[in-house]
Amino acid sequence: MKIKLPGPVNLWLAPALIALLGGCSTISSLSVRHSPLYYGQAHVITVKATASDPAGIDKIAFKIFSGTMTACTEYGGPPSGVPCRENVVQQFALPCSFPAHPTHATCETTVSGSDQSLITYSAQAWNTKGSVLNTDEIETSGGAPLTQTTYGGQTIAWTLAVPIFVHTKSLSGADQINLGFYPNQDYAQRPWLINGAFRDDVNDIIEHAFFNDADNFAQTYSGTIAVFNLWAGPDGAQVTPHIAGAIPNDPANSCDTPLFMFPSIGSGLLSASAVITANAVLHIADCRDNSGVKSYHQFKTTVEGHSSGVVGDSGWVLTHESGHLIYGLADEYGCDGGYPKVSTPHNVFSSEADCKAELTNQNIIAVSPTAKCAKITDDSNTMIPQANRPVCAMKTSGFGQFRVDDGTLETMKDRIATSSWRNLSRIAVGKTIANCVSGNCFPP
Numbered sequence: 001m002k003i004k005l006p007g008p009v010n011l012w013l014a015p016a017l018i019a020l021l022g023g024c025s026t027i028s029s030l031s032v033r034h035s036p037l038y039y040g041q042a043h044v045i046t047v048k049a050t051a052s053d054p055a056g057i058d059k060i061a062f063k064i065f066s067g068t069m070t071a072c073t074e075y076g077g078p079p080s081g082v083p084c085r086e087n088v089v090q091q092f093a094l095p096c097s098f099p100a101h102p103t104h105a106t107c108e109t110t111v112s113g114s115d116q117s118l119i120t121y122s123a124q125a126w127n128t129k130g131s132v133l134n135t136d137e138i139e140t141s142g143g144a145p146l147t148q149t150t151y152g153g154q155t156i157a158w159t160l161a162v163p164i165f166v167h168t169k170s171l172s173g174a175d176q177i178n179l180g181f182y183p184n185q186d187y188a189q190r191p192w193l194i195n196g197a198f199r200d201d202v203n204d205i206i207e208h209a210f211f212n213d214a215d216n217f218a219q220t221y222s223g224t225i226a227v228f229n230l231w232a233g234p235d236g237a238q239v240t241p242h243i244a245g246a247i248p249n250d251p252a253n254s255c256d257t258p259l260f261m262f263p264s265i266g267s268g269l270l271s272a273s274a275v276i277t278a279n280a281v282l283h284i285a286d287c288r289d290n291s292g293v294k295s296y297h298q299f300k301t302t303v304e305g306h307s308s309g310v311v312g313d314s315g316w317v318l319t320h321e322s323g324h325l326i327y328g329l330a331d332e333y334g335c336d337g338g339y340p341k342v343s344t345p346h347n348v349f350s351s352e353a354d355c356k357a358e359l360t361n362q363n364i365i366a367v368s369p370t371a372k373c374a375k376i377t378d379d380s381n382t383m384i385p386q387a388n389r390p391v392c393a394m395k396t397s398g399f400g401q402f403r404v405d406d407g408t409l410e411t412m413k414d415r416i417a418t419s420s421w422r423n424l425s426r427i428a429v430g431k432t433i434a435n436c437v438s439g440n441c442f443p444p
């Protein structure tokens with residue numbers, strides 16, 4: 001199917017639409033990103049644009065601006081949880097020209113990410129017919145974050161959330177899902193942002209969950225990055241294993257619901273988490289990750305960092321837990337999952353009749369002809385890979401629940417990179433993302 005889009009338009013959303021519509025890749029597209037995504041100390045940032053156009057690419061150029069990070073007190077109010085920027089200057093980058101007019105082209109440039117700086121960038125591409133494609137403007141942080149600010153005539157200690165990959169068209173707008181990553185106290189106290197372990201874990205998770213076309217579980221978010229703003233939050237969050245000194249991966253040893261403590265020295269944690277909808281606390285301590293559920297819990301989840309050496313698939317964990325956190329999805333595995341009926345549509349049902357009704361209502365068979373309602377059973381010894389998970393002996397809340405099963409690995413059930421959101425869970429995630437595209441991710 002060839003999709004015609006009116007031009008010139010902002011085609012940043014094209015991958016999202018392709019992902020939602022299941023279309024093909026013969027249309028024009030332009031995307032831009034930077035690397036490393038998040039660093040926390042002065043470094044060189046590489047910005048790369050990738051353009052495709054069947055008419056041939058003629059030129060790619062960047063617009064890059066840098067400025068100084070502030071806590072917004074220059075506007076007279078109290079210090080903020082997310083930064084403002086002042087002293088903005090344009091950074092110049094030589095455009096890339098493509099005399100051979102390839103249908104696929106990339107262009108790279110570098111910018112200095114000095115301490116307490118905020119960088120914004122966007123890309124433009126021209127095809128051989130003179131049509132122009134533009135990306136959204138993306139904001140990221142340069143070097144070390146703000147550690148103090150001036151308020152009420154005094155200099156006070158202050159940290160705040162910094163942008164990792166944020167669309168400036170709506171820094172905290174209703175049309176974006178703002179997701180923040182916060183260091184648990186076990187990543188060490190300040191200077192938290194130059195703690196390499198936290199930095200590496202945040203980059204690992206984001207690269208695997210949001211910039212990863214290869215793994216099935218990541219394709220939804222990688223195709224809809226246009227509706228996500230990613231932040232690194234300040235310190236002060238606390239995750240505690242429910243059982244101190246428990247054996248590694250003991251399923252009974254849940255991470256207790258994260259506390260957002262107010263640190264003894266100034267932190268914008270509470271202000272930041274008021275702006276950032278979905279809050280993921282990264283921890284090193286061994287405890288079983290879990291999540292609050294959209295609409296009746298705080299928007300908080302826990303993710304065990306890769307650097308702990310225990311969990312090597314933190315990107316999948318973040319994606320699975322975000323299924324609970326952002327969309328209200330239930331677990332689809334048996335034994336001891338959580339089975340709330342919150343998402344729209346629900347993905348788990350208390351009766352087979354309710355499941356069949358939704359199966360028909362959503363016309364699932366049209367997309368997945370083999371889909372049928374199936375009882376959730378104790379599959380704890382066959383879940384992939386659950387080597388450390390004993391055969392279900394804890395409770396039986398999963399029994400008597402029903403899910404749609406089409407024989408394909410499901411991210412709310414199967415802990416493996418080849419899983420994806422299927423059927424009802426896919427519809428629920430797609431509805432929220434479509435709401436974002438329409439201007440309000442979470443309508444009342």
Ligand SMILES: [Zn+2]
Pocket residue numbers: 320321324330331337338
């Ligand atoms: Zn779960």
